[in-house]
Amino acid sequence: MAEAAGAPEAEVAELRARLRAVRHKVLVLSGKGGVGKSTFSALLAHGLAADETKQVALLDIDICGPSIPKMMGLEGEQVHQSGSGWSPVYVEENLGVMSVGFLLSSPDDAVIWRGPKKNGLIKQFLRDVDWGEVDYLIVDTPPGTSDEHLSIVQYLSATHIDGAVIVTTPQEVSLQDVRKEINFCRKVKLPIIGVVENMSGFVCPKCKNESQIFPPTTGGAEKMCQNMNVSLLGKVPLDPEIGKSCDRGQSFLAEAPESPATLSYRNIIQRIQEYCEQHHLQEEKIM
C-alpha cells in the first residue's frame, strides 16, 4: 500500500488510533461522473446494514457534489461535535453517515475549494469522526482521479484498505475512464475488489424482457475486465425506481426487494463481503 507520503508521524498515529476500530474499508470509484457511483455507495451501505449485527459507516468525500445526504434521507442535517469528535448522522442504529453536505447551510451551496483545503477536510473526516466500532466503512469519492483520491489513499494507507469498487456504465466513453482508474489503483497499490456495470440493460416491468439501452460497442465491462485482469462483480440493470427511491431518501433494496436490480445488488454485495473477509484473513496471516 502507498505510504502516507508527507503526512507527519503524529498525524499518521492519530489516524491509526481513530480507524483502529474500523474492520473493513472500501472505496467506491468511477472514471466518469453520473454513472451511479453515489447511488451504488448508498445502496451498498444499506445492503450491508440490512444485517443488524453489522455496524456500517458511509463517508461522502465528493466535496464538490455531495449527494449522499439526500440519498440517505438526511438533507438539512448538521454535523454535531461531541467530546470525542464529530458525530456521524445515523439513518439506523447500525448505519452512520458523514458528508461534506452536512457542513453546508443549504443543499444548493457550491463548494469551491482548492486542493490543500480539500485535503485538510478529508484528513479531518478520517481523524475526527467518531465512528465507534465499525465493520464496514464505505467511502464515496468524486469521479475521476484527483487530489482527493490521492489524499484518501495516502491517509487510509496509514491503516489498511480492503480495496476499491469501480462503477461504470457499458459505453466505451465510460470504460475508457475506468481503464485510467484501474491504472491509478495499480500505481498507488490500491487493491481492486472489482468493477460494477451499472445501467446495464433495461428490464421491462411488464414482460421482464431485457433491452440494451446503451449497447456496448466493444464488449462492455465484461470484455474490459478480462483485458485488464480485474473481476466483474456484476451488472445492475436500469430501473427508474432506483432514482425515485433515492430522491425520497429511501433504500431501493428495501422498497423493491424482488426487482432484478435488487437481486443483482444483493449478489454484488455478497461478493464484496466475501472479498473483504478473505482479504482480512490474508492480512492476519501476514501480520
Ligand SMILES: Nc1ncnc2c1ncn2[C@@H]1O[C@H](COP(=O)(O)OP(=O)(O)OP(=O)(O)O)[C@@H](O)[C@H]1O
Ligand atoms: N441502475 C440505475 N437505474 C436507473 N437510474 C440509476 C441507476 N443508477 C443510478 N441511477 C440514477 O442516475 C443518476 C446519477 O447517479 P449518481 O448521482 O449516483 O451518479 P454518480 O456517479 O455518483 O455521479 P457524480 O459522481 O457526478 O456525483 C441518479 O439520478 C440516479 O438515481
Ligand code: SF4
Ligand atoms: S418490453 Fe414489451 S411489454 Fe415491455 S414496454 Fe416494451 S413492448 Fe411493452
